[in-house]
Amino acid sequence: MRSTLSIALAGNPNAGKTTLFNRLTGARQHVGNYPGVTVEKKEGFLTHNGREIKVTDLPGTYSLTAYSVEELVARDFIVNQRPDVVVDIVDASNLERNLYLSCQFLELGAPMVIALNMVDVAENRGIEIDADRLARLLGVPVVPIVARSGKGIDKLFDAILETAAINNAVHPILLRYGSDLDQTITALLPLIEKNKLLTDDYPARWIALKFLEHDEQILEKAKQLNPELTEELLQNCETVTTHLQQTMEVYPEAVIADHRYGYIKSVLHQGVIREKFVGDRLYTSDKIDKIVTHRILGPLIMAAILFGLYTFTFNYSTTLVDLLASLFTLASNSIDSLLPDGPLKSMIISGVIDGMGGVLGFVPIIMFMFFGIAVLEDSGYLARVAFMMDRIFHFFGLHGSSVMPFIVSGGIAGGCAVPGVMATRTLRSPKERMATLLTVPFMNCGAKLPVLTLLIGAFFSAHQARYMFLATLAAWLVALIAAKFLRMTVLRGESTPFVMELPPYRFPTLRGLVIHTWERTWQYIKKAGTVILGISILLWAMMTYPGLPQDKADTFKRQRQEIRIQLQGEQKINTVEDKTTDIGQVLHGNLEAALVEISQQEAQAHLRNSFAGRIGIALESISRFAGFDWRTNIALVGGFAAKEVIISTLGTAYSLGDVDPDNTSTLKDRLTADPRWNPVVALSFLAFIMFYAPCFVTIVCIAREAGSWKWAFFSMAFNTGFAFILAVCIYQIGIFLGLGG
Amino acid sequence: MTLRAMKKGTTGTIIQVESRAPLYDPVRLRLQGQILTLHGSEAGHIEMIYMQEEA
Numbered sequence: 001m002r003s004t005l006s007i008a009l010a011g012n013p014n015a016g017k018t019t020l021f022n023r024l025t026g027a028r029q030h031v032g033n034y035p036g037v038t039v040e041k042k043e044g045f046l047t048h049n050g051r052e053i054k055v056t057d058l059p060g061t062y063s064l065t066a067y068s069v070e071e072l073v074a075r076d077f078i079v080n081q082r083p084d085v086v087v088d089i090v091d092a093s094n095l096e097r098n099l100y101l102s103c104q105f106l107e108l109g110a111p112m113v114i115a116l117n118m119v120d121v122a123e124n125r126g127i128e129i130d131a132d133r134l135a136r137l138l139g140v141p142v143v144p145i146v147a148r149s150g151k152g153i154d155k156l157f158d159a160i161l162e163t164a165a166i167n168n169a170v171h172p173i174l175l176r177y178g179s180d181l182d183q184t185i186t187a188l189l190p191l192i193e194k195n196k197l198l199t200d201d202y203p204a205r206w207i208a209l210k211f212l213e214h215d216e217q218i219l220e221k222a223k224q225l226n227p228e229l230t231e232e233l234l235q236n237c238e239t240v241t242t243h244l245q246q247t248m249e250v251y252p253e254a255v256i257a258d259h260r261y262g263y264i265k266s267v268l269h270q271g272v273i274r275e276k277f278v279g280d281r282l283y284t285s286d287k288i289d290k291i292v293t294h295r296i297l298g299p300l301i302m303a304a305i306l307f308g309l310y311t312f313t314f315n316y317s318t319t320l321v322d323l324l325a326s327l328f329t330l331a332s333n334s335i336d337s338l339l340p341d342g343p344l345k346s347m348i349i350s351g352v353i354d355g356m357g358g359v360l361g362f363v364p365i366i367m368f369m370f371f372g373i374a375v376l377e378d379s380g381y382l383a384r385v386a387f388m389m390d391r392i393f394h395f396f397g398l399h400g401s402s403v404m405p406f407i408v409s410g411g412i413a414g415g416c417a418v419p420g421v422m423a424t425r426t427l428r429s430p431k432e433r434m435a436t437l438l439t440v441p442f443m444n445c446g447a448k449l450p451v452l453t454l455l456i457g458a459f460f461s462a463h464q465a466r467y468m469f470l471a472t473l474a475a476w477l478v479a480l481i482a483a484k485f486l487r488m489t490v491l492r493g494e495s496t497p498f499v500m501e502l503p504p505y506r507f508p509t510l511r512g513l514v515i516h517t518w519e520r521t522w523q524y525i526k527k528a529g530t531v532i533l534g535i536s537i538l539l540w541a542m543m544t545y546p547g548l549p550q551d552k553a554d555t556f557k558r559q560r561q562e563i564r565i566q567l568q569g570e571q572k573i574n575t576v577e578d579k580t581t582d583i584g585q586v587l588h589g590n591l592e593a594a595l596v597e598i599s600q601q602e603a604q605a606h607l608r609n610s611f612a613g614r615i616g617i618a619l620e621s622i623s624r625f626a627g628f629d630w631r632t633n634i635a636l637v638g639g640f641a642a643k644e645v646i647i648s649t650l651g652t653a654y655s656l657g658d659v660d661p662d663n664t665s666t667l668k669d670r671l672t673a674d675p676r677w678n679p680v681v682a683l684s685f686l687a688f689i690m691f692y693a694p695c696f697v698t699i700v701c702i703a704r705e706a707g708s709w710k711w712a713f714f715s716m717a718f719n720t721g722f723a724f725i726l727a728v729c730i731y732q733i734g735i736f737l738g739l740g741g
Numbered sequence: 742m743t744l745r746a747m748k749k750g751t752t753g754t755i756i757q758v759e760s761r762a763p764l765y766d767p768v769r770l771r772l773q774g775q776i777l778t779l780h781g782s783e784a785g786h787i788e789m790i791y792m793q794e795e796a
Contacts, residue, residue, distance in 0.1 A: 093774065094773065094774040094775060096773055096774075097773040097774060097775055286759075289760075289776075293760070293762065293763065293769075294763070295761075295763045296763070298763045299763050387762055387767065387769070387778050388762050388763050388764070390762060390766065390767050390778070390780075391762060391764035391765065391766045391767075392764065394766070394780070400767065400778070499777060499778070499779055499783075500767075500777065500778045501775060501776065501777055501778075502769070502776040502777070502778060503776075504776075
């Protein structure tokens with residue numbers, strides 16, 4: 001027996017698997033990916049009766065076929081990792097459907113405990129389940145639980161420990177599939193067993209069933225091991241398939257599914273389930289849907305909810321944003337007073353603190369946004385958004401399920417294109433998937449959010465929430481039009497069917513909301529703390545070195561010394577005469593202003609001569625058509641690495657050479673005070689940032705998901721080209737109309 | 742048929758067409774206590790025997 005017990009949580013989507021996982025593991029969980037695929041892998045630890053237990057949350061599946069990557073991942077995990085116990089979470093209010101998966105675990109011979117979840121919901125619906133009788137009939141422990149409240153969880157773990165202790169005694173159940181298929185299985189079994197075809201991993205009968213179901217993964221594995229035998233087995237299957245087609249117009253898979261359901265029904269009809277209410281009832285969820293997916297009210301409610309999310313995010317996060325900003329200012333001031341002037345001080349203030357501050361200062365906004373999204377997701381409302389928006393997506397050549405990658409990427413501003421790109425794996429049609437993959441980076445991800453907030457706050461502060469809402473609408477519009485364009489040109493092809501489950505509405509649990517919010521926020525912080533810090537320091541170095549040539553630096557030094565001498569002379573006169581005249585005050589002020597101006601000129605000359613400045617200046621000949629100067633160009637080049645860097649680069653660019661410690665003006669104030677900036681430039685800059693090339697992490701993901709770097713480069717070129725044309729149009733029209741201020 | 746993938750049962754399953762999305766598509770179906778959505782054109786591929794509604 002292994003010292004740490006390994007259990008896998010399996011079940012249908014929306015059966016309460018994640019709720020149970022969060023309740024069991026709390027903060028002791030790790031989120032990653034299954035090897036080679038982008039399906040999320042969640043693992044956590046807990047202790048029960050002194051025994052440490054490792055819990056793996058498998059992806060939600062309806063069956064164990066090879067139809068989707070989630071099903072393959074779940075099946076492979078159980079077969080390859082061989083957990084001590086599979087905990088099958090079953091929705092008690094939809095028992096028949098959920099037991100289909102349980103039935104397949106039994107056929108696979110997996111050591112299993114059934115967690116009969118949401119028994120409270122079932123009771124409210126008048127459904128009574130005899131768990132003991134069900135356990136006897138299925139031959140596995142069945143424990144009623146309520147994952148939300150934790151009811152029954154101790155008993156569940158007692159059952160898990162008991163099952164783990166006897167897991168060697170587990171035998172697969174044998175179901176009958178009618179005379180035609182049974183005869184074929186009987187013919188296949190000796191061949192499979194004699195040749196030991198995959199029997200080290202799977203029961204022989206299960207392999208025979210997979211041949212009949214034409215399971216691509218099993219067939220591929222079998223072909224690799226024994227191509228001749230595989231061909232022989234397939235010929236047997238083909239004979240029965242033809243026979244079933246001719247006699248009943250069905251495929252073996254349908255017959256197998258029918259018999260599995262027949263088995264489940266026979267079990268349930270043996271006094272396992274009793275329903276108090278006969279006939280159809282309108283449940284609370286249906287009543288809510290009558291309103292929220294109503295033809296007229298539905299879209300209005302959806303728009304109101306999405307706008308409400310923005311208001312919630314921006315209004316309630318302000319205090320925390322201000323608090324964090326003041327902490328970073330305090331840190332800058334402390335370092336400024338503690339360290340002597342020099343490259344180290346410059347790097348810490350301009351590279352580390354300004355860079356990180358620009359990114360981490362927006363963590364509260366990201367947190368509030370993700371919390372709001374978690375509420376919509378956990379309550380079941382996001383699925384309704386997909387349902388209501390499918391017609392639109394279909395029109396643009398996408399799938400209704402595309403809405404999820406779009407939302408994850410920032411369709412509700414604050415997401416991230418990286419998981420968004422990965423979420424396109426749920427799309428089955430390669431062309432719809434590719435179109436979604438290439439257009440999700442147009443969404444306003446969490447990294448763009450701080451930049452949008454900064455610019456909107458600086459130049460359109462009177463209507464901040466309204467402009468943010470418009471930015472989101474613009475992102476959707478551009479993404480959908482771009483998708484339509486791609487589907488009509490490079491990605492022409494038929495659309496695939498739309499099948500999606502609408503889960504019942506549920507009150508999200510606070511624990512679930514906190515865990516989801518923290519997971520996503522932590523990913524953002526980790527990204528900022530690792531990649532962004534490195535890039536900030538690199539950019540600081542690019543903006544600092546090689547520095548001014550000695551002769552130019554000496555010129556500035558000489559000019560500064562001359563003014564200081566004049567200042568000292570003027571102070572001496574005042575001291576001797578023991579009075580300060582009005583003329584003296586003006587002269588003193590002018591000299592100090594001249595000193596600041598020289599320092600600013602020096603800083604600017606320093607930056608222009610830096611590596612980044614040289615790149616920015618080289619690009620200025622093109623970018624000026626969109627109203628961007630060289631400093632803006634540096635920030636945009638940095639944004640290729642990660643969008644958050646735009647803020648930190650602008651921050652660094654505008655604070656370098658800042659010699660006045662009392663000047664605590666924020667980047668926002670700097671931009672509004674800069675004569676090169678005006679609302680037209682800000683709008684042009686906004687449009688460019690929203691739509692130009694994705695960050696390099698997203699580019700890598702696109703290349704990986706598309707299976708080719710060609711699409712990744714296409715994404716960079718297509719997005720940047722489009723963004724530049726749009727920015728030039730905005731700037732030129734704005735200037736022509738005299739809106740440049 | 743895509744429904745096959747989700748193993749919603751085959752023959753004898755009662756399917757209720759409940760409503761349509763605000764823009765008339767997709768269609769909302771109920772089967773085995775679950776709400777599924779499907780494009781109207783695709784729902785047409787499901788072979789159904791219409792049951793008499795009780796008064």
